[in-house]
Amino acid sequence: MSKKRCLFTEKLKAEYGFLKSENESKVACTSCKGVFSIESRGRADIERHLQSSKHKDAMKGTQQAFISEFFKKQNVANDDLQCIAKEMTFAYHCAKHHLSFNASDCCSKLIKKFYDKKFSAGKTKLEALLVGVIGPHIFSEVLKELEIAHFITILIDTSNRKDVKILPIMVRYFSFKSGVKTKLLQINSIPGETSDIILEYVSTAIQKYSLSEKVVALSADNTNTNFGGVSRQGQKNVYRKLETKLGRSIVGIGCSAHVIHNTVQAAADSLPVDLELISVKIYKFFYIYTVRNTN
Template sequence: MEVTCEKCRTNFSVAYGGASDIKHHLRSEKHKLYDQAAASNSLMLNYFKKTDSPLSKDFEVAAAEGTWAYHTVKENDSFRSNDCASSLIQTCFEHKFRCARTKSEAIVINVLAPMVIEKLKEPLRQAKYVSILTDSSNHGSTKLLLVLVRYFLPDEGVQVKTLEFKDQPGETSDIIVEYLKQILSLNNLKSEIVAFCGDNSNCNFVGKNRAGVNNVYAKLNTFLESKLIRIGCGAHIIHNAIKTAVDCLPIDFECIIVKIYSFFYIYSVRIETLTEFCDLADTENQKLFWLFFMHAKVGIFYQVLLKIEGQSVSAIEAVKEIKCLKDNLTLIIDKIQIFFSIPPVIY
């Protein structure tokens, strides 16, 4: 007669010795090894929930983990930082909390992102006129292309939402247009798009004459079978204007600033002497007139940039602000010309 040991799965006979055969098997090395292994390992059942439905505490922990993942994205933190934060929260507050980098990323990609996109579909169905906005960004060797939609609803006002954000192999007009075609077709927006907004690069609108067909704007018109409103970036226009103005200065003030900084920055004796000199001497110097002029006038550009980069600013309002900036600069130039045309007073 043979029996089987449940721990080591060994068959042995008990026909002659009976209980002594069992004791002999229990003293064998093989059974002892399996017995030690069984004592040190937990049952697989311990890793599964014993109840059919989650408890209210489980929902609270899940909500906390989802909130923490959302906080990570909103504050533009790295998922890697949650490795430490998750352990800290688990130790100090809730031992069931598990939201390190892998789980945080999974929550954002598989839960939060689909929920936000699904929530955006209803407002887009209600909106009659939608503008699409694109911009690209380099993240290391990865080219990321952001697609925004801008629409108006009577109860909510002007809204700007992220529609898609994926990496692309490049930023040529063909790649961007194919990417936009997929997004517009997927979200059923072909008939609602009325305007295309992008930076002022040749890829989007060609050159300053805004002609030609090898650009995103022209190819979108062909795909949508309509004439879209083209909107460039007002902030880029203002940046280019101030950059060109600075390049037209009669002196290289950047070189001067670098040399002054290099002369003083590590020499405490020179800095102390300069401080004493500034306290005693008149700091107004005709040679630095252009520097003071640019310092004062850059503030005008900055205030306009703050206004046109607002989320609720329309294209018409942005054009109005740029026109006001142009009028103010014209007025300043007229005053400068009048000032320098006055003949010197002879005593």
């Protein structure tokens, strides 16, 4: 008598959903596109096909994961929290010491290799941490301090980079916890350097951060555009127009760097020794003697 013939039953169809029936004893695999017979051994033929290299290679490319698996879970392990803290600290360190993203990318790979395999702070991730997390957090803290501060000085100075004119706005205020602070409020490029353009840019920032009632002084270069020159004459400069915009008088302060330079220069002129002569002698004492330079 002939051996019993195995068929692709409904039970096998439900168990192996990726198999499609060609006929009663021949099936097609939708994963690897293979066709084989189960006539001799039935389920054993299916299991043998699953262990074949062709099917396994095909399954490597078709295996899919839920998108939720690529995101951090709400219940984060303590080790993961420590790793996140390390990455944030490293990002803050790079920003504080003005390290380039390329250098930090190399350094983070060394940290990962030598100390923590979970550590990851390449230049792309580092930029995301600084721009998306650390920067907004620090700026929110500055805004909180500005809400408490009563008197604020606006500092401006245009910086030209070829055809691009950049105007940062700094704020100086007193904090009860830390004393006098100077922070960057805003920095953008402007289309020109006329008094009207600068006034519009500065007044927009003042209104945006609700500082109109707190501004008491303006610090900038003693140019005609900012103050009408050293004599502070005229009404078409930023200083006078800002006073009109605020509806009250404010203090006009020249460039802080120039003020310090002039102060040091005046103090040096009143000393009983010639500082220039002393500086030249010190330079001549060291500049050609290797032993003196190393010591």
